[in-house]
Amino acid sequence: MNERPEPDQFDQTPDKDEPLIADIRLLGRLLGNCVRSQEGGEIFTVVETVRQTAIRFHREDDESARDTLTDILSSLSRHGMIQTIRAFSFFSLLANVAENQHHIRRNRAHEIDGSAPRNGTLARALARIRDAGHSDDVIRTALGTALVSPVLTAHPTEVRRKSTLDREREITALLAERSRGGLTPAEDAATIKGLERAILTLWQTSILRRNRLKVPEEVGNALSYYDYTFLSEIPELYEDLEAALGGKQALPSFFRMGSWIGGDRDGHPFVVADVMRSALAQQSDKILTHYASEIEALAAELSLDERLINVTQEVTTLAERANITSPHRSGEPYRRALLGLQERVEATRATLGLGGFVAGEAYPNVAAFAADLDAIDASMRQNGSALIADGRLARLRRAVGVFGFHLATLDIRQNSDVHERVVAELLQKAGVADDYLAMDEDARVKILSAELGLPRLLATPFVDYSDETASELAIFRQAADLRARYGERAIENAIISKADAPSDVLEVALLLKEAGLLRPDTKTLALNIVPLLETIADLRAGPKILDTLFGLPIYRPLLESRGLCQEVMLGYSDSNKDGGFLTSRWEVFKAEGALVEVFAKHGVRLRLFHGRGGSVGRGGGPSYDAIVAQPAGAVDGAIRVTEQGEVITGKYANPELGRRNLEAFAAATLEATLVPSAHEAAPDAFLAMMDELSARAFAAYRSLVYETENFETYFWQSTVVSEIANLNIGSRPASRKNSRAIEDLRAIPWVFGWSQCRLMLPGWYGFGTAVASVIEDEGKLDTLRAMAREWPFFRTLLSNLDMVLSKADLAIASRYAELVEDEALRTSVFSRIKDELGRTIEMHLTITGQSALLEGNPKLERSEKNRFPYLDPLNHLQVELLKRHRAGDTDDRVQHGINLTINGVAAGLRNSG
Numbered sequence: 001m002n003e004r005p006e007p008d009q010f011d012q013t014p015d016k017d018e019p020l021i022a023d024i025r026l027l028g029r030l031l032g033n034c035v036r037s038q039e040g041g042e043i044f045t046v047v048e049t050v051r052q053t054a055i056r057f058h059r060e061d062d063e064s065a066r067d068t069l070t071d072i073l074s075s076l077s078r079h080g081m082i083q084t085i086r087a088f089s090f091f092s093l094l095a096n097v098a099e100n101q102h103h104i105r106r107n108r109a110h111e112i113d114g115s116a117p118r119n120g121t122l123a124r125a126l127a128r129i130r131d132a133g134h135s136d137d138v139i140r141t142a143l144g145t146a147l148v149s150p151v152l153t154a155h156p157t158e159v160r161r162k163s164t165l166d167r168e169r170e171i172t173a174l175l176a177e178r179s180r181g182g183l184t185p186a187e188d189a190a191t192i193k194g195l196e197r198a199i200l201t202l203w204q205t206s207i208l209r210r211n212r213l214k215v216p217e218e219v220g221n222a223l224s225y226y227d228y229t230f231l232s233e234i235p236e237l238y239e240d241l242e243a244a245l246g247g248k249q250a251l252p253s254f255f256r257m258g259s260w261i262g263g264d265r266d267g268h269p270f271v272v273a274d275v276m277r278s279a280l281a282q283q284s285d286k287i288l289t290h291y292a293s294e295i296e297a298l299a300a301e302l303s304l305d306e307r308l309i310n311v312t313q314e315v316t317t318l319a320e321r322a323n324i325t326s327p328h329r330s331g332e333p334y335r336r337a338l339l340g341l342q343e344r345v346e347a348t349r350a351t352l353g354l355g356g357f358v359a360g361e362a363y364p365n366v367a368a369f370a371a372d373l374d375a376i377d378a379s380m381r382q383n384g385s386a387l388i389a390d391g392r393l394a395r396l397r398r399a400v401g402v403f404g405f406h407l408a409t410l411d412i413r414q415n416s417d418v419h420e421r422v423v424a425e426l427l428q429k430a431g432v433a434d435d436y437l438a439m440d441e442d443a444r445v446k447i448l449s450a451e452l453g454l455p456r457l458l459a460t461p462f463v464d465y466s467d468e469t470a471s472e473l474a475i476f477r478q479a480a481d482l483r484a485r486y487g488e489r490a491i492e493n494a495i496i497s498k499a500d501a502p503s504d505v506l507e508v509a510l511l512l513k514e515a516g517l518l519r520p521d522t523k524t525l526a527l528n529i530v531p532l533l534e535t536i537a538d539l540r541a542g543p544k545i546l547d548t549l550f551g552l553p554i555y556r557p558l559l560e561s562r563g564l565c566q567e568v569m570l571g572y573s574d575s576n577k578d579g580g581f582l583t584s585r586w587e588v589f590k591a592e593g594a595l596v597e598v599f600a601k602h603g604v605r606l607r608l609f610h611g612r613g614g615s616v617g618r619g620g621g622p623s624y625d626a627i628v629a630q631p632a633g634a635v636d637g638a639i640r641v642t643e644q645g646e647v648i649t650g651k652y653a654n655p656e657l658g659r660r661n662l663e664a665f666a667a668a669t670l671e672a673t674l675v676p677s678a679h680e681a682a683p684d685a686f687l688a689m690m691d692e693l694s695a696r697a698f699a700a701y702r703s704l705v706y707e708t709e710n711f712e713t714y715f716w717q718s719t720v721v722s723e724i725a726n727l728n729i730g731s732r733p734a735s736r737k738n739s740r741a742i743e744d745l746r747a748i749p750w751v752f753g754w755s756q757c758r759l760m761l762p763g764w765y766g767f768g769t770a771v772a773s774v775i776e777d778e779g780k781l782d783t784l785r786a787m788a789r790e791w792p793f794f795r796t797l798l799s800n801l802d803m804v805l806s807k808a809d810l811a812i813a814s815r816y817a818e819l820v821e822d823e824a825l826r827t828s829v830f831s832r833i834k835d836e837l838g839r840t841i842e843m844h845l846t847i848t849g850q851s852a853l854l855e856g857n858p859k860l861e862r863s864e865k866n867r868f869p870y871l872d873p874l875n876h877l878q879v880e881l882l883k884r885h886r887a888g889d890t891d892d893r894v895q896h897g898i899n900l901t902i903n904g905v906a907a908g909l910r911n912s913g
Contacts, residue, residue: 016106023101023102023179024095024866027095027097027098028094031090031091032044032047035083038203043083043084043087046084047087049072050069050084050873051870053068053069055869057872073873073876081877081893082900086207089907089908090207092870092904093164093168093202094171095870097175099866100657103657104657105176105179107660119624120663120664120668121667122663125671126244128675129670129671132675139245139670139674143251143252144254145637146254146669147637147639147640148638149640150640150643150662150665151642152257154221164202164207167201175195207904214270215262215279216279218262225653225658226287229652229655231287233655234255234662235399237659237666238402252401253401253402255662256408258408259410260642261279262278262410263410265412272471273475273477277482283407284405285349286407287403287407290399291400294392295339298393299334299335299342302332302334302388302393304332304388305332306331309384309385311334312378312382316333318340319333324339324340344372346359346360352405365405365487366400366404366487369400370397373396373397373400374397377389377394377397404486404487409490412475412479412495414496414497416497416498418468420436420507421469422472422511423448426458426465426510429458429463430458432458441501441502441503448507449554452510452513452520457513457514459514472511473511476511479515480515480516483526488526491527492527493530494528494529495530495609496530498532498534498535498538499531499532499533500537500538502552504531506555509529512529518558523558528566528567530567530568531568531569532570533568533570534573534575536578536583538571539570539591542595543594543595546568546595564604564605565604566605566606570588570609570611571611572588573751574747575587575588576751576762577751579698580697580701580705581766582694582697582698582766583695583697583698583701586694589631593631595634596634607636607640608638609639609640610640610641612642623665624667625792630672631793635669635673639665639672641665650910682793689780689784692770693770693774694770696773697766700765700769704829704836708828713740713820713822715742717821718816720898721749721750724752756902756905757812760804760807764808764840765840767801767844768836771840771847781847785847788847798844798847798848802844803857805837805841806861807864809868809875813830813833874901874904874905878901878905881894881901882898
């Protein structure tokens with residue numbers, strides 16, 4: 001951890017990266033000094049020796065260095081292991097901070113230099129749209145029906161603590177201050193001292209939580225990102241977009257936040273009605289507190305004197321209604337009006353049971369609050385204060401339009417198996433059907449359609465129901481109450497996991513009816529019912545399911561009450577676990593195209609919800625590239641995307657990076673909607689090639705994962721999945737059932753386990769075999785290369801493959817393979833994985849023409865070069881600790897050390913789950 005790098009570490013580095021190198025050196029030196037001062041010279045020497053050896057092993061592929069590294073790490077005491085793990089975990093964290101700050105620095109440099117706007121910026125998107133012949137009025141019209149919604153979820157790969165994030169932000173601010181230049185020697189010394197202080201605080205803070213998170217704590221963690229990014233950056237994003245479109249009129253609030261935390265019940269026994277109520281209370285408290293604070297700041301700014309300005313009667317009325325008796329405010333109508341608004345916001349908080357005081361009249365809804373702000377804005381614009389109104393007031397009004405009184409739309413989700421059991425019990429105890437579960441699909445649709453047309457309820461307080469049924473009914477009833485409490489946008493979507501039949505949708509409709517959220521008399525539906533197509537079979541059947549559903553007489557009027565817009569969620573994670581990376585991506589793409597045709601046939605607007613994770617194996621990759629590579633008609637101005645695990649931290653913990661990620665979402669959605677060239681239909685030869693590749697990759701993947709005897713044993717023994725259950729990083733169980741079967745394991749720990757052992761298998765396995773067998777036929781390699789040049793879908797697939805392959809490390813993975821007790825199983829499975837990895841890399845390079853991985857992605861290549869030598873020791877230590885733990889070492893420090901390595905590896909990989 002010396003400031004001085006290894007001799008070849010930064011050779012031939014472009015000048016633009018020098019500031020990054022300097023930051024990494026500085027942070028490494030300060031961390032090294034901290035380790036030496038806090039833990040002593042002996043620990044520091046161990047850390048430094050491991051660091052130098054790891055660099056030699058990683059960069060020079062030196063087998064002797066690997067053996068040396070293994071010997072050093074295996075001989076460490078438990079205390080020495082813990083401190084070494086902590087040192088390398090913190091270095092990975094600090095390297096990430098430096099890299100993020102460098103991205104910001106480079107973006108600013110491009111803007112200062114007047115560089116042409118790049119992909120993912122609104123400027124670039126608007127230029128392409130205008131070049132395609134669309135006027136700004138067309139763009140505004142498209143935004144009138146648009147929806148762009150990142151949906152935050154909590155999952156068991158979310159390892160970062162808020163305490164750590166706060167120190168990262170502090171370090172980022174200090175690095176930014178130094179990079180701006182112009183500091184006096186004293187000021188520079190002060191920033192160094194600040195960095196030392198922050199690093200020492202990190203060192204003396206536990207990386208891990210002492211207790212497993214509960215759902216309200218997960219909600220609280222997610223709310224931190226509103227302070228970091230969303231509350232400030234989303235209003236400014238609108239401001240910039242309005243200015244780019246001429247500033248003639250305000251744009252509709254098409255950018256909305258969503259959340260699953262507190263509403264996602266699928267396999268989560270701790271999400272019940274009270275928890276959902278608590279989640280929305282936390283969200284509402286966050287946004288109402290923000291409004292009160294912003295109004296107070298705005299009142300402090302608007303010192304406008306009535307002797308110097310005119311105000312409208314509406315503002316005069318607001319000022320007179322305010323309970324402001326201070327003579328110093330008597331001539332300041334805007335201040336008095338705003339302080340009156342602040343009292344009403346506080347009264348609203350109190351009325352909702354969120355705290356505060358009831359000095360004024362609570363707002364009945366967010367529309368009334370928005371109307372008061374609009375009145376102030378109109379007065380200022382009429383009376384020469386438009387420039388002032390375009391500042392904090394405009395941002396506050398935009399925030400109200402985006403966040404309402406609920407902050408983020410909370411989705412509710414449950415598995416279709418649960419819904420059908422609940423419906424079966426309701427029908428049976430109401431005397432309607434004795435054995436609904438035994439009915440075929442046609443019979444189910446018939447009986448559900450009949451019940452949906454009747455005004456009666458099935459549930460009664462005079463009958464006892466199972467705990468499952470009572471809990472589900474309570475959820476839907478609570479949803480109705482919360483919508484009345486916080487506004488209709490508080491809960492808008494009911495998502496059905498494992499949706500594989502039209503009856504799955506009608507069952508949810510029936511449960512909504514029981515809560516008054518579906519009205520048979522008016523044929524209106526209050527929530528969107530969203531089928532989630534998860535497995536390969538579901539994706540293939542999905543278009544037929546929707547086609548049948550749209551043809552049902554009972555469903556069409558309900559859909560009309562939702563504006564003839566139907567949302568469908570696509571599952572990347574489970575389809576990947578089911579069929580492998582290539583087949584999952586291809587079946588998702590084909591399902592989208594088929595859904596577009598079905599929806600057009602019925603005159604229904606399609607809105608897709610992409611259930612992507614952080615890793616490539618769970619649909620991850622750059623959001624902009626993924627969106628613009630969608631098939632024609634699949635975006636149509638509306639898209640929702642899950643943001644999961646540590647990806648939330650990587651994207652949104654820093655406001656400038658968060659802003660750029662939000663901008664990329666909006667830019668990609670506009671482009672995908674309005675620029676046809678991004679969606680030119682792929683030639684039939686390309687489609688046929690993908691079908692052939694997918695079939696072969698599917699067979700290869702299934703052969704390994706589901707047809708290899710005892711493969712689940714290999715997986716559980718060669719990864720840290722068993723130990724993840726003891727890490728306090730999420731409230732959700734790792735498996736849906738008490739089973740070790742791959743089928744029952746959640747997709748998240750499945751991908752997370754392979755990431756931790758550095759194989760990244762869900763992100764590539766099967767591709768090599770598929771391509772190698774296909775290109776044996778003459779001319780097919782030329783087709784693949786043409787696909788890489790001309791087809792955005794395939795080009796994005798190869799780019800993501802490039803990224804995930806670069807993170808795979810066979811040398812490290814081989815150490816995890818040694819944990820498998822059955823030598824024959826270990827040798828057989830690992831040799832197959834090793835061969836397929838080599839084949840996949842070879843085929844990728846053959847198609848792309850690259851001489852090495854990441855040849856076309858120097859930014860990521862630089863990132864991995866800087867970070868991975870400090871990540872490798874964590875893997876080696878993890879293996880050593882796993883050996884001790886599984887051999888029966890019950891010392892708490894061993895389990896603690898394993899947990900620390902899981903945290904450190906996840907942070908270092910940055911998109912492991």
